[in-house]
Amino acid sequence: MLRLSGLSKTYADGTEALRDISLQVGKGDILALVGGSGCGKTTLLRLIAGLDIPSSGAITVNGETIKGPHPSIGIVFQEPRLLPWLTVAGNVGFGLADLPPQERQVRILHALEKVGLAGYDQRWPRELSGGQQQRVAIARAFVTEPKVLLLDEPFSALDAFTRASLHDHLLLLWAETKPTVVMVTHDVEEAITLADRVVVMRPRPGRMMETISVTLDRPRDRLALGFDKAKRRILHALDRSLQPEKAAPTQKGADNASHWW
């Protein structure tokens, strides 16, 4: 279980990126963070990944405090970030250097098959399309079997068809080891397709505004009634999150109420 308590981040130049983020994500849950630009979504993921240090507050995974990059936390970045000098197999197995070669190979090939890239293991990253590269990046994150997987808008640069097929590949891999997933997205439909809970954030400084549960059965159908309902609720919350805070007291009330959703 991933627990964030009172997490804040103020950068050295005084920019307050995140204020008082507290939330819990249970084992195997998928949580989506949505919000306008500048609401600190990416900062939050970088804190959990251990790539940045919080100004205050704490992150724990199964009770263990996270102080830097941790073996039980994996991340897929916005860009594939493949190492161009390694083959696809070399990239997927990048985090498995300690395993004996044979087991390593088995896990690499299995992960590649799951993301639909069987037979691509000896290719160079430059030979792959953007969507294929991102699938390699997803395989690279899953292959170490992290307990918490962070996804930072991993599909934002891809077209709608590619994106939909990557959602399927992601859920397929997720179903195997059921890691806790925290994903950042701009795409409300993507959030509803994948997540159990959607947290809407408010920008400058980044705060949590509202949490919306999605209880639809998987695999989710975009045309189902509940899908549309969830979408409207999230869009409504997003609208409010981007409005200036003139009604501060009532907003504050809503803020607190959201924790009880």
Add this chain to the structure above:
Amino acid sequence: MTDTMSHSDLRHSVDPRDPRSSRVKGSNPSRSFALAGILLPLLLAILWEAAIRSGLAVGRLMPPPSTIGATLWELAKSGELQLHCLATLGRVLAGFALGALFGTMIGAAAGALVVVRRLIDPTLQALRAVPSIAWVPLFILWMGIFETSKVALIAVGVFFPVYLGVAGAIEGIDRKLIEVGQVFRLNRWAMIRRVMLPAVLPAWIIALRSGLGLGFMFVVAAEFMGASEGLGFLLVDGQQMGKPAQILASIITFAVLGKLADGVLVMVSKPLLLWQDTARGAL
């Protein structure tokens, strides 16, 4: 299991973007153009030869290719050419090895550590602006007129491009790739070995190539300062004895040696850079 296996096999066999086939296709045009570079010098040589044979030009100071060829042949037959080539190559290699070694080490330090960069980079940039010939008198005073001062001069020439290339490449490593290493908790040494070294490899090889090129320039300066063998000596000797054919013969030998040395460097480094997403035909 068998089901997924056959599925993947099928996918593999029908994939139209098989890199092996595209690679074969891509190498064909570059191979047929490989000889194109020789056309221009060949044409000029034939024209000049024809101009002299037909009496249009005298060719006393600019001898025709046939005379230069004959000179080269004579030099080779007497073993002189080999002697001079070996002397020059030996100096270039020794100077290149020294300059590349120090250029890489100091460049790596300056690229990786801000303190080192702030301390030494301004001085090195100032020294870089000094013309090579300016070092000659000093080096002769310090190290005498024999091999040491020559190798030192060449090493100085090789050092700067290698230093600049390596320092710049290390400074320019993509932070995003470093973060990938951090996420997988690479220690300092593993980060250097698995991320930083491969990332700077292409720039390092280019730096070595320009260093080698400068090495060949500096060897002439070095051999001008008094040598009894070497292609530079052959140049000076040709001037003093009034033998333009000998001068041109050693110039041509320089061109061939330099190109060959660069070719060897490219060939050795090629398998290391297969992954690069560049127009490799241009290299």
